[in-house]
Amino acid sequence: xxxxxxxxxxxxxxxxxxxxxxxxxxxxxxxxxxxxxxxxxxxxxxxxxxxxxxxxxxxxxxxxxxxxxxxxxxxxxxxxxxxxxxxxxxxxxxxxxxxxxxxxxxxxxxxxxxxxxxxxxxxxxxxxxxxxxxxxxxxxxxxxxxxxxxxxxxxxxxxxxxxxxxxxxxxxxxxxxxxxxxxxxxxxxxxxxxxxxxxxxxxxxxxxxxxxxxxxxxxxxxxxxxxxxxxxxxxxxxxxxxxxxxxxxxxxxxxxxxxxxxxxxxxxxxxxxxxxxxxxxxxxxxxxxxxxxxxxxxxxxxxxxxxxxxxxxxxxxxxxxxxxxxxxxxxxxxxxxxxxxxxxxxxxxxxxxxxxxxxxxxxxxxxxxxxxxxxxxxxxxxxxxxxxxxxxxxxxxxxxxxx
Numbered sequence: 001x002x003x004x005x006x007x008x009x010x011x012x013x014x015x016x017x018x019x020x021x022x023x024x025x026x027x028x029x030x031x032x033x034x035x036x037x038x039x040x041x042x043x044x045x046x047x048x049x050x051x052x053x054x055x056x057x058x059x060x061x062x063x064x065x066x067x068x069x070x071x072x073x074x075x076x077x078x079x080x081x082x083x084x085x086x087x088x089x090x091x092x093x094x095x096x097x098x099x100x101x102x103x104x105x106x107x108x109x110x111x112x113x114x115x116x117x118x119x120x121x122x123x124x125x126x127x128x129x130x131x132x133x134x135x136x137x138x139x140x141x142x143x144x145x146x147x148x149x150x151x152x153x154x155x156x157x158x159x160x161x162x163x164x165x166x167x168x169x170x171x172x173x174x175x176x177x178x179x180x181x182x183x184x185x186x187x188x189x190x191x192x193x194x195x196x197x198x199x200x201x202x203x204x205x206x207x208x209x210x211x212x213x214x215x216x217x218x219x220x221x222x223x224x225x226x227x228x229x230x231x232x233x234x235x236x237x238x239x240x241x242x243x244x245x246x247x248x249x250x251x252x253x254x255x256x257x258x259x260x261x262x263x264x265x266x267x268x269x270x271x272x273x274x275x276x277x278x279x280x281x282x283x284x285x286x287x288x289x290x291x292x293x294x295x296x297x298x299x300x301x302x303x304x305x306x307x308x309x310x311x312x313x314x315x316x317x318x319x320x321x322x323x324x325x326x327x328x329x330x331x332x333x334x335x336x337x338x339x340x341x342x343x344x345x346x347x348x349x350x351x352x353x354x355x356x357x358x359x360x361x362x363x364x365x366x367x368x369x370x371x372x373x374x375x376x377x378x379x380x381x382x383x384x385x386x387x388x389x390x391x392x393x394x395x396x397x398x399x400x401x402x403x
Contacts, residue, residue, distance in 0.1 A: 022292075038350040041361055045294060045349070051304060052297050052349075054342040056101045057335070058305035059109035059144075060094060061320045062086070062127065063312065064120040070150050070192065072172075073183045074218060076249050076321060079115050080187075086120070086312040091127050094310035097332045099134035108140055109307070112147040121158050128165055146170060148214060151196040151203075152186065159202060168210040169203055171196070171238070175221045175228030182220035197236065204237045212240035217255050217263070225263035226270040233274045241271060243280035247321060248374045248381055257387030265394050281387075285395035288363050296365035299345050306342055319345040325373045345369050351378050360388035 045052075065085040066077060095110070102108045110131060112124050124147070131143050146168035162169060173196065174180045181191035203211045213232050215221075221228050232238050243264060246253050264282045271278035281298075288295040299319070300306055309317040316335060319328045330341050349365045350356065358364065367380040375381060 037356040037361060038353075041294065041350060041365075044362070045296075048293060050294065050297070052300070052343075052346045053304075054300055054306035054346070055304045056306070056339075057098065057308045057316075057318075057342065058102055058105070058107075058301060058303070059111065059307040060098050060316075061111045061113045061307060061309040062091065062094065062117075063113050063115070063309055063323060064091075064117050064123050065115045065312075067119050068115040068150070069119070069152055069187060070116070070184055071187050072150075072185075074216060074249065074254070076247050077115065077323065084312055086123060086310075088123065088126055090312060090314055091123055091310075092130060093314065093332060094316070095127060095130055095134055097316075097336070099131075099138040099140055102140055103138040105140055107142040107144055108135075109144040109146070111307075112145075113309070114148075116150055116153060117147055118149055118153050118155075118158055121155070121161075124158075125161060128161070144168070148172065150184070150192070151199045152192040154199040154202060159206060162203075163206050163208050166208050166210075168212070170212055170214045170242070171200055171203070172214045172216070173200075173232060173236070173238075174216055174218060175224065176231040176235070179221045179224060179228055183218055200236050200238065210240075211238060212242060213238045214242050214244060216244045217246055217260050219254060222255050222259055222263055225267040229267040229270050229276070229278060230274065233271065233276045239271075239274075239276040241267075241276060241278045243267070243278065245281050246384075246387075248371060248384075251375055253381045253383035253387075255383065257383035257385065258390040261387050261390035261394055264391075265398070282391055282395070285360075285363050285391045286398075289395055294362040294365070296349060296362070297347060299347065299368065306345075318342055319370050322370045322373065325370070327369075327373070352380075358385065358389065360385075360392045363392060364388035 063086070066079050066081050066083055067085070068079040098108055110127065117124065128145065135143050145165050148170045149172070151171040151173065174184060177191060177193035180193055186192050203209055215228065217225065229241060232241060246255055261282065264280045268278045268282060284295040284298065306318065307320050309320040309323055311317060311323055314331055315329050316332060317323050317328045318330065318341065319325065322328055327344050335341055347365055347368050350361060351366045355361055355366050367375070367378065367384065371380065371384070372378055
């Protein structure tokens with residue numbers, strides 16, 4: 001629990017002051033038995049009106065193909081499986097659903113994904129044209145388009161299309177060549193770093209594009225994360241860096257949680273010092289402390305909507321980073337008829353008694369449904385716990401507020 005100077009002064013007043021009442025609501029009382037912290041958190045969520053139930057799907061991660069020109073060792077997608085790509089009919093049905101569910105809204109988001117989505121650039125073109133038609137039909141004011149790519153493949157036609165549509169382009173890079181090529185090689189086993197660097201330069205020099213980096217923490221860049229961020233900003237010219245939270249695809253975290261928290265903090269300072277911005281789960285801790293609001297439900301957008309994954313075969317996953325877990329997979333008609341299916345990926349807050357003793361309770365809240373599915377149980381990975389507790393300690397110590 002962190003109190004600012006005003007709250008400390010208020011606490012010295014004659015009770016009950018606003019701070020006394022707020023602390024009592026969180027289970028901190030001068031007399032009587034200590035409140036159960038898990039129950040106190042649920043009460044706090046209810047008091048603040050924080051509802052974990054998604055209202056609708058407002059964005060689709062469109063998985064066009066699982067084909068990829070690279071073989072990254074940690075990818076959560078089962079690539080090059082030989083399964084069919086998405087068809088135009090499946091894409092059209094998914095986009096119709098998205099706009100239908102968001103009639104009259106300000107914005108929907110479409111993210112092209114794979115595999116390597118640019119392998120099916122023809123589907124991206126078709127989908128973008130259709131999205132404009134559907135936006136006009138359903139009264140959606142704006143379509144936000146992004147693509148996640150490894151950067152090894154970029155035709156002039158694709159670049160022109162991205163510029164014309166004002167795309168956001170996320171390049172998956174983990175650091176300088178010696179780090180990036182440790183886990184990210186072409187199918188033939190060769191590094192692609194020179195090719196990626198040339199294509200990133202073309203993207204950065206283009207007018208009207210928003211280009212950033214998706215960085216995944218691995219055993220190769222832990223210990224060198226700040227160095228990697230410096231290289232991405234100085235050598236590639238990418239000022240916006242998003243650090244992925246580890247996904248236990250092999251049943252466990254593959255990085256040390258406490259080390260990752262410290263590395264993220266140092267990398268964050270490096271980015272800020274160079275005029276860049278680095279976003280990670282660390283920001284959740286800063287935001288929670290700054291706003292005094294729990295930050296548990298990272299599967300939802302700020303307007304309580306959900307990003308889902310549209311998959312080949314007329315399926316939708318309500319968890320956009322897991323395309324195989326049966327409890328997440330539904331048809332469009334099922335989602336239309338039963339809105340409660342959107343909650344299948346909703347986190348069960350503090351599922352274990354031990355969560356009540358965790359200082360990161362209001363920021364982590366326990367393992368997500370996806371983590372439970374991948375680990376094979378409700379007990380969180382010890383490295384995940386170490387990461388969140390270290391993150392909270394760093395945020396309290398730093399006390400600089402939101403980036």
